[in-house]
Amino acid sequence: MQFGANNTPFSREEFAFRLACTKQRMAAAGLDALYVSEPANLNYLTGYDGWSFYVHQGVLVAQDLPEPVWIGRGQDVNGARLTTILPEGNIVGYSDDHVQSNARHPLQVVAKVMRERGLERARIGVEEDSFYFTAKSLAVLKSELPNARFLDVGPMVNWVRAVKSDAEIALMRQAARIAEKTMARAIEVIDDRIRQCDAAAEILATATRGTQDHGGDYAAIAPLMPTGIGTSCPHLTWSDAPFASPAGTTVEIAGVRRHYHVPLTRTIHLGTPPDRMRKAADVVVEGLEAALAVARPGAGSRDVHAAWTSTIERHGFFKDSRCGYSIGLGYPPDWGERTISLRAVDETVLEPNMTIHFMPGLWLDDWGIAISESIRITETGVEAFCDFPRRLFIK
Amino acid sequence: MQFGANNTPFSREEFAFRLACTKQRMAAAGLDALYVSEPANLNYLTGYDGWSFYVHQGVLVAQDLPEPVWIGRGQDVNGARLTTILPEGNIVGYSDDHVQSNARHPLQVVAKVMRERGLERARIGVEEDSFYFTAKSLAVLKSELPNARFLDVGPMVNWVRAVKSDAEIALMRQAARIAEKTMARAIEVIDDRIRQCDAAAEILATATRGTQDHGGDYAAIAPLMPTGIGTSCPHLTWSDAPFASPAGTTVEIAGVRRHYHVPLTRTIHLGTPPDRMRKAADVVVEGLEAALAVARPGAGSRDVHAAWTSTIERHGFFKDSRCGYSIGLGYPPDWGERTISLRAVDETVLEPNMTIHFMPGLWLDDWGIAISESIRITETGVEAFCDFPRRLFIK
Numbered sequence: 001m002q003f004g005a006n007n008t009p010f011s012r013e014e015f016a017f018r019l020a021c022t023k024q025r026m027a028a029a030g031l032d033a034l035y036v037s038e039p040a041n042l043n044y045l046t047g048y049d050g051w052s053f054y055v056h057q058g059v060l061v062a063q064d065l066p067e068p069v070w071i072g073r074g075q076d077v078n079g080a081r082l083t084t085i086l087p088e089g090n091i092v093g094y095s096d097d098h099v100q101s102n103a104r105h106p107l108q109v110v111a112k113v114m115r116e117r118g119l120e121r122a123r124i125g126v127e128e129d130s131f132y133f134t135a136k137s138l139a140v141l142k143s144e145l146p147n148a149r150f151l152d153v154g155p156m157v158n159w160v161r162a163v164k165s166d167a168e169i170a171l172m173r174q175a176a177r178i179a180e181k182t183m184a185r186a187i188e189v190i191d192d193r194i195r196q197c198d199a200a201a202e203i204l205a206t207a208t209r210g211t212q213d214h215g216g217d218y219a220a221i222a223p224l225m226p227t228g229i230g231t232s233c234p235h236l237t238w239s240d241a242p243f244a245s246p247a248g249t250t251v252e253i254a255g256v257r258r259h260y261h262v263p264l265t266r267t268i269h270l271g272t273p274p275d276r277m278r279k280a281a282d283v284v285v286e287g288l289e290a291a292l293a294v295a296r297p298g299a300g301s302r303d304v305h306a307a308w309t310s311t312i313e314r315h316g317f318f319k320d321s322r323c324g325y326s327i328g329l330g331y332p333p334d335w336g337e338r339t340i341s342l343r344a345v346d347e348t349v350l351e352p353n354m355t356i357h358f359m360p361g362l363w364l365d366d367w368g369i370a371i372s373e374s375i376r377i378t379e380t381g382v383e384a385f386c387d388f389p390r391r392l393f394i395k
Numbered sequence: 396m397q398f399g400a401n402n403t404p405f406s407r408e409e410f411a412f413r414l415a416c417t418k419q420r421m422a423a424a425g426l427d428a429l430y431v432s433e434p435a436n437l438n439y440l441t442g443y444d445g446w447s448f449y450v451h452q453g454v455l456v457a458q459d460l461p462e463p464v465w466i467g468r469g470q471d472v473n474g475a476r477l478t479t480i481l482p483e484g485n486i487v488g489y490s491d492d493h494v495q496s497n498a499r500h501p502l503q504v505v506a507k508v509m510r511e512r513g514l515e516r517a518r519i520g521v522e523e524d525s526f527y528f529t530a531k532s533l534a535v536l537k538s539e540l541p542n543a544r545f546l547d548v549g550p551m552v553n554w555v556r557a558v559k560s561d562a563e564i565a566l567m568r569q570a571a572r573i574a575e576k577t578m579a580r581a582i583e584v585i586d587d588r589i590r591q592c593d594a595a596a597e598i599l600a601t602a603t604r605g606t607q608d609h610g611g612d613y614a615a616i617a618p619l620m621p622t623g624i625g626t627s628c629p630h631l632t633w634s635d636a637p638f639a640s641p642a643g644t645t646v647e648i649a650g651v652r653r654h655y656h657v658p659l660t661r662t663i664h665l666g667t668p669p670d671r672m673r674k675a676a677d678v679v680v681e682g683l684e685a686a687l688a689v690a691r692p693g694a695g696s697r698d699v700h701a702a703w704t705s706t707i708e709r710h711g712f713f714k715d716s717r718c719g720y721s722i723g724l725g726y727p728p729d730w731g732e733r734t735i736s737l738r739a740v741d742e743t744v745l746e747p748n749m750t751i752h753f754m755p756g757l758w759l760d761d762w763g764i765a766i767s768e769s770i771r772i773t774e775t776g777v778e779a780f781c782d783f784p785r786r787l788f789i790k
Contacts, residue, residue: 075716082628134524134529137524198604201601204600205599215633215634216596218632333449338495363473
């Protein structure tokens with residue numbers, strides 16, 4: 001790998017298309033420029049890749065600039081040279097005394113770049129509710145550029161990401177093979193008296209090795225594996241206590257290729273499960289299949305949700321949370337794209353190559369179960385990325 | 396594990412002390428209340444633990460309330476019941492239609508809790524530049540509570556965390572054993588023609604297994620392992636390309652216990668290293684040892700930095716970035732505490748049981764090297780958490 005020899009899996013044309021789509025949305029919102037700080041959006045627009053999002057960094061897109069400008073920590077400039085498609089002049093580093101300092105703030109440098117690029121009085125979009133765009137970020141921008149106007153664009157670039165290219169789908173298919181291997185390994189290793197951390201180690205190693213052809217990447221979410229009463233809550237991770245029997249464990253993992261995620265969830269039960277859990281598993285699978293039968297171009301994401309809820313309600317279950325969300329490119333803390341949510345109030349009409357983690361689960365008072373699929377909307381219906389049995393696993 | 400049977404490693408008294416220290420700082424800043432959103436601060440004040448920080452959540456501390464209030468997603472309420480020390484009445488969930496929605500925002504619920512707790516006209520501190528406290532978070536609070544006054548407290552709770560208790564130090568010593576094992580494994584597995592992802596898999600598995608007595612937890616940062624020209628940038632992760640020889644790889648990992656981190660960095664060189672790299676390794680070790688000789692209670696963090704820079708400058712190296720930072724409790728994206736930075740402009744006077752990742756490295760144009768130690772300030776000097784050779788590893 002050499003400087004300038006960006007090794008992104010995407011063509012220059014694909015990056016140009018992403019930028020054009022972004023500028024189109026900016027134009028529709030009357031914006032001269034857009035400052036993007038969500039790590040996945042940085043990667044999407046420029047190829048930038050590095051675990052540097054714990055300090056302020058971002059990408060400036062302006063209607064009058066042919067290419068985005070990356071602004072980050074001086075120490076990460078070499079990383080930007082190595083990973084982005086940007087020319088040298090579009091990579092700007094700030095000095096290290098801006099890092100976590102009371103005296104200086106990195107967004108002062110961002111404002112300086114905006115000034116230098118003629119944006120002193122511009123209408124500039126910002127991602128007001130995105131990860132890592134802090135309240136202070138906006139305050140500094142407003143204070144440094146009092147004559148500019150800053151407007152919340154929400155997840156504007158995330159919406160560009162919602163429909164995947166064929167190259168992105170190819171990566172997600174590779175990720176699906178990794179997800180299958182990882183879940184199979186999880187089911188193998190989770191067992192009575194095995195420490196949870198030892199199972200997590202095998203899960204992480206399998207996901208990271210990936211396949212012989214395609215190595216795995218780090219996931220935007222650590223393996224979630226609540227066990228016992230913990231299965232009543234979807235977001236617990238492991239401890240070093242052993243698994244007990246009888247008890248259920250819900251494993252949510254993702255196969256990841258070049259930061260593209262294909263999540264997969266299954267519940268594993270050690271020992272004989274209670275009848276109510278077997279029944280719930282049947283209901284979840286029935287609801288999942290009813291929902292997938294509805295998902296196709298032109299259907300609403302709310303229709304998919306309705307198919308799920310009406311099925312489970314027939315069996316006496318009620319769940320008020322969303323049952324799926326858009327997936328793809330992601331960095332910690334989330335592999336969801338924060339755009340499409342499968343729920344009653346969502347207005348998305350599904351399109352081909354939208355990709356969704358359909359995550360039907362029942363989290364009850366003191367136990368839970370989940371059986372998910374990552375799906376792609378095809379021209380006519382739906383394709384599940386993974387080929388993995390849809391059932392409760394009993395050991 | 397049962398509801399209410401919080402399995403935190405810390406006593407009720409320790410939580411009470413943390414809260415009292417926080418309230419003392421709040422009083423000094425003239426605050427009636429404080430809204431905390433950084434995941435590590437949530438854990439520190441309440442024990443809360445879950446990978447749910449990709450949605451809005453926080454803890455409200457008020458001078459007039461005996462215990463903090465956790466506010467998060469309804470789906471995570473069971474997680475809060477399982478992991479926090481809080482009574483049932485201090486756990487508030489918001490409905491799922493607040494998640495990543497245009498119509499509702501979780502901070503509206505936070506504002507409602509503030510109103511219900513009599514804080515409608517209060518002076519309320521917020522962490523304006525903390526991870527996950529977005530610009531929108533503050534805008535919603537201000538709009539919902541126009542008569543309250545919101546003041547930026549910076550990393551106020553992080554500063555409480557800067558001096559560790561004996562119980563915290565005990566966890567960090569356990570984490571150090573994990574860090575040593577993990578680095579030893581990294582040096583074993585990194586080799587010519589081995590895929591980077593396969594080495595990363597072994598590193599992650601070793602860190603997660605931990606020791607026989609103490610399992611490992613997920614780290615707030617993925618293993619950093621830039622290789623070849625990538626070593627010029629500290630924050631690159633792995634690909635599925637094989638390691639080449641001759642080339643250097645800089646591995647930065649952490650041992651983690653219950654979210655307490657002990658990071659460790661070493662550079663490994665496959666094949667014969669160039670003389671300049673051997674020389675740089677000697678300089679880094681000399682600078683590291685000069686700095687550790689200075690670190691003690693009463694010394695300034697800038698003195699430690701000066702010892703490092705003056706040593707390397709004697710050898711013709713110059714580095715303008717900080718050479719260390721406070722460590723301990725951490726969640727993605729950072730295991731640093733965002734308080735003490737070892738640099739010329741830092742004003743911290745070191746105290747016993749401050750814990751720091753001393754991270755001396757040289758990142759040059761197209762290569763780099765780093766040899767770090769995680770340290771504790773003792774009553775008289777410094778203790779390195781890990782016992783690991785301070786040198787360039789050559790294979």
